[in-house]
Amino acid sequence: MQERQKIILDVDTGIDDALAMTYAIRSPELAVLGITTCFGNVTVHEAARNSLLVLEQLDAEHIPVFLGANQPLFRPSLKAKAVSIHGEDGLGDTGLSEPLGSPASQSAASFIVEQARKYPHEVTVVAVGAMTNLALAIMQDPEAMYLLKRVVIMGGAVTVPGNVTPQAEANMYADPEAAEFLFRSGIPVTMVGLDVTLQTLLPRAEIAKWREQGTKLGQFLANITEFYINAYSQFYPGIRGCALHDPLAIGVVIDTTFVKTQPLHVQVDCEGLYSVGRTIADRRSKPDHSPNVDVCLEVDADRFLAHFLERVAR
Numbered sequence: 635m636q637e638r639q640k641i642i643l644d645v646d647t648g649i650d651d652a653l654a655m656t657y658a659i660r661s662p663e664l665a666v667l668g669i670t671t672c673f674g675n676v677t678v679h680e681a682a683r684n685s686l687l688v689l690e691q692l693d694a695e696h697i698p699v700f701l702g703a704n705q706p707l708f709r710p711s712l713k714a715k716a717v718s719i720h721g722e723d724g725l726g727d728t729g730l731s732e733p734l735g736s737p738a739s740q741s742a743a744s745f746i747v748e749q750a751r752k753y754p755h756e757v758t759v760v761a762v763g764a765m766t767n768l769a770l771a772i773m774q775d776p777e778a779m780y781l782l783k784r785v786v787i788m789g790g791a792v793t794v795p796g797n798v799t800p801q802a803e804a805n806m807y808a809d810p811e812a813a814e815f816l817f818r819s820g821i822p823v824t825m826v827g828l829d830v831t832l833q834t835l836l837p838r839a840e841i842a843k844w845r846e847q848g849t850k851l852g853q854f855l856a857n858i859t860e861f862y863i864n865a866y867s868q869f870y871p872g873i874r875g876c877a878l879h880d881p882l883a884i885g886v887v888i889d890t891t892f893v894k895t896q897p898l899h900v901q902v903d904c905e906g907l908y909s910v911g912r913t914i915a916d917r918r919s920k921p922d923h924s925p926n927v928d929v930c931l932e933v934d935a936d937r938f939l940a941h942f943l944e945r946v947a948r
Contacts, residue, residue, distance in 0.1 A: 640756050760887060830930045
């Protein structure tokens, strides 16, 4: 049997983060070493609380949770909590009680560095929020971070508009300097951006199937996802589902053939008046710089969706 891939899941736990955690933990190809949390959809403390709650729903309380950055590296926060998308509590205002567990005392950045040194060239960090914890880990121990197998991020938009401004995707906008720092680091990065995630539609009809399971987890997933789909319909009138942004980043780790990538040189705009957070890829035939990011530009959405649903329904 093939050895499971070791991953650290870096989250700002809202609803699609919760779906990504479920997908990862219920996939036998992956071994989740820990959950590191960041500001973004919610505050960093709310992200830790939500992560602990999701782990309880999954009966996976053995996976540790670590508090990370509570603000961007160098600037006041540009991005407010995503209440309209994820609810006031980040989990669709489903009214869950406080978790039984607590975050570990170690910081997120220190945990990432520790695991990179413990398992050289074996650990993939899947970052589905701001890149701040990764940037802090690189600053703490650059040599250790080069021992990562790779980093897979959900973020950016190269060929499509942004979703928080006309130019910027939300995770890049949350801390553009951190993302740019990561891209300049030389660490292998795969970018799973809006170019592909917006093509992965979870139909509303699937939510009824989760409810029919009659399980604690099925009810939880149905409740949070129904809130998410309702929010989506406000922004995309007529849509009959929601995009699986963060779960696709997990899918790319499990099976790289879900997507087609192109190595490109990508920079993050940190200075523009109207374009802060924009991910700019040099797509010219003779670019000025060597590629620094593998950018996902095509996705086999139907095959990915089927795989996601099969794992979540296990």
